[in-house]
Amino acid sequence: MSLVNFTTREITCKIVYYGPGRSGKTSNLHYIYGRVPESRRGRMVSLATQTDRTLFFDFLPLDLGVISGFTTRFQLYTVPGQAYYNSTRKLVLQGTDGVVFVADSQARRQDDNIESLQNLQHNLLQQGVDIRQFPVVMQYNKQDLPQDLILTTDEMDDMLNFRGFRSFGADALRGIGVFESLKAASEQVLKRLAAGSSVA
Amino acid sequence: MRAIESWVTGPLQTFVNESAARLTLLMTGSGQVIAQHGFARSLDVMSAAALGAGIMASSQEIAHLIGWPEFQVLVHQGSRHSHFLALVDVPAGRWIGLVVFGRETKLGVVRYFFDRMIDELATAAPRTPPPRKVLAADFETELHRSLRTLFGR
Numbered sequence: 052m053s054l055v056n057f058t059t060r061e062i063t064c065k066i067v068y069y070g071p072g073r074s075g076k077t078s079n080l081h082y083i084y085g086r087v088p089e090s091r092r093g094r095m096v097s098l099a100t101q102t103d104r105t106l107f108f109d110f111l112p113l114d115l116g117v118i119s120g121f122t123t124r125f126q127l128y129t130v131p132g133q134a135y136y137n138s139t140r141k142l143v144l145q146g147t148d149g150v151v152f153v154a155d156s157q158a159r160r161q162d163d164n165i166e167s168l169q170n171l172q173h174n175l176l177q178q179g180v181d182i183r184q185f186p187v188v189m190q191y192n193k194q195d196l197p198q199d200l201i202l203t204t205d206e207m208d209d210m211l212n213f214r215g216f217r218s219f220g221a222d223a224l225r226g227i228g229v230f231e232s233l234k235a236a237s238e239q240v241l242k243r244l245a246a247g248s249s250v251a
Numbered sequence: 252m253r254a255i256e257s258w259v260t261g262p263l264q265t266f267v268n269e270s271a272a273r274l275t276l277l278m279t280g281s282g283q284v285i286a287q288h289g290f291a292r293s294l295d296v297m298s299a300a301a302l303g304a305g306i307m308a309s310s311q312e313i314a315h316l317i318g319w320p321e322f323q324v325l326v327h328q329g330s331r332h333s334h335f336l337a338l339v340d341v342p343a344g345r346w347i348g349l350v351v352f353g354r355e356t357k358l359g360v361v362r363y364f365f366d367r368m369i370d371e372l373a374t375a376a377p378r379t380p381p382p383r384k385v386l387a388a389d390f391e392t393e394l395h396r397s398l399r400t401l402f403g404r
Contacts, residue, residue, distance in 0.1 A: 054283040056255040062386075063283055063297075087401050096298050098305070107305055112297040116397040119390040123397070126282070126297060142308040146281025230402045234395070241394060245386035 052146050062121045064240050070153035071163035072132030075192040078223035080111050105131040108143045141174050149186035149240040151232050156193045156201040186239035189218035190232040254286035262371035270364040274351040303349040342376040
């Protein structure tokens with residue numbers, strides 16, 4: 052849940068990158084970390100295994116600057132994608148203000164995408180959050196792979212996006228779609244805050 | 252010292268003075284910083300809060316797995332510094348305290364004054380909810396400008 056300090060006029064929001072294992076959640080944060088000026092970001096924390104798979108979470112604090120007179124900060128988290136890490140996913144999801152769902156565009160990964168999306172909906176519901184009324188952005192990553200291996204963004208929408216969330220094709224390693232996804236999620240989170248529905 | 256809510260400052264200041272703690276953070280269960288003492292860079296504070304909340308949350312899950320109600324306090328002892336994590340129940344909800352302390356004080360002293368701080372926070376907490384309207388309707392222009400600056404495009 053967003054934290055708002057009316058005395059020092061500061062807002063802090065939490066966005067979680069969710070999705071199946073190896074879909075590119077950590078790559079999103081690495082790209083953001085590499086592009087944002089040092090003065091506007093904190094240290095990126097990664098709790099990963101020896102083979103660089105996310106074990107608990109990655110964490111990147113961003114300073115967006117002053118918005119409506121409030122110094123606005125976003126905390127970006129990723130979750131571990133593998134199915135057996137659901138307990139840690141639930142912990143990271145606590146108090147989130149918005150989600151970027153990073154799906155793998157490869158045709159052979161569609162079952163994993165669907166399972167992860169269902170898992171997101173279930174875990175949010177356990178925290179009393181209805182995904183239909185929550186800021187979610189769909190990102191279809193790995194659109195740079197050969198066309199015979201992947202689904203197009205329209206096909207991905209048909210497969211996953213029956214709720215009509217905003218969606219973006221992406222190549223997270225090269226940054227395509229990364230900025231757009233974060234921007235869309237930020238907008239939705241702050242719109243919700245402006246409507247006064249999620250103030251701590 | 253910085254605090255999101257001004258009523259937190261008094262009890263936190265008293266705790267810091269009495270316990271001789273080097274660093275102290277109060278945060279929500281999701282790792283959002285409520286108050287801090289002794290952290291120089293605000294963004295490093297966020298990392299510490301995220302990690303502290305993660306430790307506490309995963310420990311609570313372990314407690315549930317083994318059939319215990321919860322761990323109220325966790326202590327990690329180091330050779331020069333130790334850290335102390337504890338649940339803090341206030342009228343606004345459940346927070347977490349993270350305290351780093353050195354050899355100049357003792358765990359018992361930290362814990363004693365931490366418990367006193369919790370009592371003082373419960374007394375000092377306001378009973379009225381915070382104002383709900385935050386951002387102006389036209390905040391999106393400023394958001395887009397900030398994101399363009401952030402990403403250089």
